[in-house]
Amino acid sequence: MQKNSSMITGLGYAVPEKVLTNFDLEKMVDTSDEWIRTRTGMSERHIADENTASSDLSTQAATIALAEAKLKPKQLDMIIVATVTPDTLFPATACYVQKNLGAVNAAAFDINAACSGFIYGLTMADAFIRSGFYKNILVIGAEILTKITDWTDRATCVLFGDGAGAAVVQPANGGSEILKTFIKSDGRLTDLLILPAGGSRIPATHESVDKRLHYLRMEGQEVFKYAVKAMGDAAIETLKSAGVSSDELALLIPHQANIRIIQATARRIKLPMEKVMVNVDRYGNTSAASIPIALTESIQQGRLKRGDYCLLVSFGGGFTMGAVLFKY
Numbered sequence: 001m002q003k004n005s006s007m008i009t010g011l012g013y014a015v016p017e018k019v020l021t022n023f024d025l026e027k028m029v030d031t032s033d034e035w036i037r038t039r040t041g042m043s044e045r046h047i048a049d050e051n052t053a054s055s056d057l058s059t060q061a062a063t064i065a066l067a068e069a070k071l072k073p074k075q076l077d078m079i080i081v082a083t084v085t086p087d088t089l090f091p092a093t094a095c096y097v098q099k100n101l102g103a104v105n106a107a108a109f110d111i112n113a114a115c116s117g118f119i120y121g122l123t124m125a126d127a128f129i130r131s132g133f134y135k136n137i138l139v140i141g142a143e144i145l146t147k148i149t150d151w152t153d154r155a156t157c158v159l160f161g162d163g164a165g166a167a168v169v170q171p172a173n174g175g176s177e178i179l180k181t182f183i184k185s186d187g188r189l190t191d192l193l194i195l196p197a198g199g200s201r202i203p204a205t206h207e208s209v210d211k212r213l214h215y216l217r218m219e220g221q222e223v224f225k226y227a228v229k230a231m232g233d234a235a236i237e238t239l240k241s242a243g244v245s246s247d248e249l250a251l252l253i254p255h256q257a258n259i260r261i262i263q264a265t266a267r268r269i270k271l272p273m274e275k276v277m278v279n280v281d282r283y284g285n286t287s288a289a290s291i292p293i294a295l296t297e298s299i300q301q302g303r304l305k306r307g308d309y310c311l312l313v314s315f316g317g318g319f320t321m322g323a324v325l326f327k328y
C-alpha cells in the first residue's frame with residue numbers, strides 16, 4: 001500500500017423518477033429514436049421536475065454513500081460538489097447539501113470542471129487525505145442539465161439527463177486504494193461547450209434571455225473529436241504512470257457522453273467492450289454525475305471484485321480531462 005493513500009468507502013446515486021424516452025423526444029423536436037440511438041447510444045434519460053435542484057439529488061446520493069461508509073454527517077471534514085448546474089451561482093451547492101445532511105463540521109464548496117468534475121473532486125479528496133489534512137471527504141457529482149437545455153435545439157436537447165452520484169473518500173486501510181489520479185485542461189477550447197450568459201461576461205438581461213444565451217451551446221463534432229483524444233490520452237497517461245497495463249484492468253468506466261466516444265476510447269487502449277461500463281442508454285449524458293452513477297451501478301451489478309483494477313476516465317467543457325485508477 002502507498003503511504004497515506006485513500007480509498008472509496010461508500011457510494012450512492014440518485015436520479016429523478018421521470019423518464020424521457022427517445023419516442024417522447026420525437027414529439028418535441030424533429031428527431032427519431034433511430035437517429036438518437038445510432039449517433040449516441042441513448043434510449044432514455046431521467047428528467048428532474050421543476051422543484052428539484054442539484055442539491056436535492058446530491059443529498060439523496062450522499063445519504064446512501066454515507067450509510068455504506070458507516071459515517072455520520074457530523075464526521076465529515078469536507079464536502080465537494082462538482083456541478084455546472086448549481087442550485088444558485090452562490091452560495092455553493094455543497095453548502096445546501098451540508099445543511100440538508102447536518103454536516104456541521106465540514107468545509108463545503110463547489111468545483112466546476114464540467115463532465116470531469118467528479119474526477120477532479122476525487123483527485124482533490126485523494127490529495128487532502130494524502131497530505132494528512134483531512135480524513136472524511138464526501139465527493140459528489142450532480143447535475144440538472146435539463147434546466148440549461150434548449151428544448152428547441154435538436155442537436156443538444158436529446159443528449160442530456162439529470163442525476164447525482166456520491167462517494168465517501170477516507171484513508172486506505174490496506175485493501176482498496178486509489179492508485180493514481182490525473183487531471184489536465186486545455187483552456188484554448190472554452191468556446192466548444194459553453195453556457196454563454198448568466199456570469200460576469202454576459203449578465204442576465206432581457207436581451208440575453210431573448211437570444212437564448214442561458215442555454216448550453218455545443219460544437220458537437222469538434223467536441224467529439226477532442227473527447228476521443230482527451231479520454232484516450234488521459235487513460236494512457238494514467239496507466240503508464242501507474243505501471244499498469246490495460247490488460248490488467250477489470251473495468252473501464254468512461255464518462256457516459258456518447259457510445260461512439262466510449263467505443264473509440266476502449267479501442268485506443270485496446271480494451272474489449274465487455275470490460276467497459278456502459279449505461280448511457282438509460283441515463284443519457286449526466287455530466288459530472290455520470291461516472292459516480294456508473295461506478296455505483298457497476299459494483300451493484302457485481303462487475304468489480306475486491307482487488308480488481310478499475311479506471312475512471314473523463315472529458316468535459318473547459319476543455320477538461322482526467323482519470324483515476326483504483327484498486328477496488
Ligand code: ACO
Pocket residue numbers: 030031032035036039040114115154155156158193218220221222223224227257258261285287315316317
Ligand atoms: N435528430 C436528428 N437529426 C439531427 C439531430 C437530432 N437530434 N441532431 C442533429 N441532427 C442532424 C444535423 O442537423 C445534421 O444534419 P445535416 O447533415 O442535414 O446538416 C446531421 O444530423 C448530422 O449532424 P452531426 O452534428 O454531424 O452529427 P454527429 O454524427 O456529429 O452526431 C452528436 C452529433 C451526437 C452531438 C455528436 O457530435 C456528439 O456526440 N458530440 C459530442 C457531444 C458530447 O459528448 N458532448 C459532451 C457535453 S458534456 C458537458 O460538458 C456538458
